[in-house]
Amino acid sequence: MNMTILYFRILDFFAEQQAGDVLLDGTKDDELPVPGLTEVEHQVLRYIRQNPGKSRTQLASDLNLSKAMLTKAVANFDKAGLIQEERSQQENGERGKPPVFLSVRSSAFHSIGIYAHRHLCAVVRTDLSGKVHYSSLREMPQEGAVETIIFEVARAMENSPSPIIGIGHAVPAIVGEGGELFEVTPTQVGLPLVDIAKGLRSRFKLPVYWENDAFCSAAYMANGAYAAKRCVFYTTFGFGVGGGAVVKGEVFRGAFNQAANIGALIPETGPRPSLTDLARHLGCELETLSLEHLSALYAERDGKLLDWIADRGPRLSEPFSAAIQFFNPDAIVVGGFLPREILSALCAEVTLTGYDISGRRPLTKPVLEVAGLVGPLATAEAASFLPVAQNLLGQKALIAAPD
Structure with a gap:
């Protein structure tokens, strides 16, 4: 049998099985699996x-x-x-x-989370407590990104003992209130995000939720490991620098869904502690900077990497000090796609007193910590929280609007 035909028959089978599982009281397509909660x-x-x-x-x-x-x-x-x-x-x-x-x-339900960029695809399946029951990380082919993600999601659903409540997708972009995307991270512009959302929704008959990857991770941590904190400010170091603030478990979005953009506080013309900036500094290709490769460089005490940390870390002092004045958080948490040891070294260079004024009582300083999990799989895990937040917890998640 032609492999392409077999591939799509497998997808159809998984989709039919899952569609039959998630329908409660006759709900179909994008209707919420648990409707009517007050x-x-x-x-x-x-x-x-x-x-x-x-x-x-x-x-x-x-x-x-x-x-x-x-x-x-x-x-x-x-x-x-x-x-x-x-x-x-x-x-x-x-x-x-x-x-x-x-x-x-x-x-009671499981949830799917996705994070993809031009070179990698991460998919996880979690239960309502956030426990991961399935995870997959694979290279993204140069062509066929939509089909690859659909196939990986089908694999994640294949052996789920529970109905799937929805699909969350952490995207390298700002998401408008209507679910439209704008300001995609420049290095990821070629990723067919709209087609991915269309393909998932069509194939699995489930709601697909989009969220900016920093907002997504911030909400996940503020409803999990940092649930006891009243205000959490999260910063992600990935292909750019992004931020998200969560107050009492809810993302603070601002008037136009663009709040907490800490990357904008680091001048565009100056060095920004991102993967893109690090690749330029090390003189290597962006796609080579995996967590494993960077951990090895740090363990070897690579001179160029240490110079980069010593320069970029202090540059975070001013934007973090500004975030304290704006949000007065309990915790500032850093994560993204750098290894934890490098993130810890960056944090060791940061001071949080940049806007303290002599003679005036300074604001109480938050803890500055590294996220427990980093990398694409951690971001996909955070994305799996989006359907739970929308369907069960009454927290706003943005339904992808690709049309």
Whole structure:
């Protein structure tokens, strides 16, 4: 059989299987798999996700809700299989009915996350807790990017034990409020982002969500590892320099969806600590700068790399100091496509007092930390949060609008 025909038959089979899995109560195509949650129910689900193992009485008290409202919300969650309840064990001498503790049933849905650039494609599948159940990282062919991504997503869905709630795509671009893309990172302009969204939506009959990669990672961390922080400022060092601010778990977008663009605070004519800038400094091709290659250079104490760190690190002091004045975050987290050891070395060169004024009480300084995960797979993992945020948590995610 012709391999091309076989390839598309496999895709069709996966798509039919997944389409059958995700339909709840007759929903089709781009309709949300869990429709009809109210803002109160979103609030309750967000809180249970971040604070598992609390009783209904504790939840009602913490959220200042009546028991009737909480009971109604939990009943709706039960219908969609979103909540699991566990009765506590009686201790010696205790009387009465033991309380029931609630948590999100992680296996209720799975979610797909994608990050792609001109040379690599990363795809992950996660559950509702964010645990990764499948990951794939492969080279992007010079032609056939759309087909490659569709095939990798089909593979990710193939053995999913749970219905897929949607597809999130972290893109190297700013996303408008209507889901349109503009200001794509210059080195990634040739990536067929619109065609990718069209192909995914057509093939799998699932909603596809776009988000700027920095915003995407910021939201993911602020609803996960940094959930206890009130305000997180995230900076990504990839093919450019990008930023995202999250306040109480929600991305701060500004009036036109372009807030927290920390890259603009580093003059366009000056050196910017990005992969593009580093490739120019090292005199090598951009595509050679993998995490593994850069880690090896750092371990060897490569002179050019160390000179770059010593120069670029201090240049971050002014924009980070400005971010403190603008957002006063609990934490500044750096990530992207540089190894953690290089990011740590850059951070060691940063000072956060650039806008402190003698005699005036300075703003409380945040922690400055490196993200727990970096690289394309980490960004794809962050993208998998987008369908969960939109469908279940009541947080805005932008549905791709390729037409």
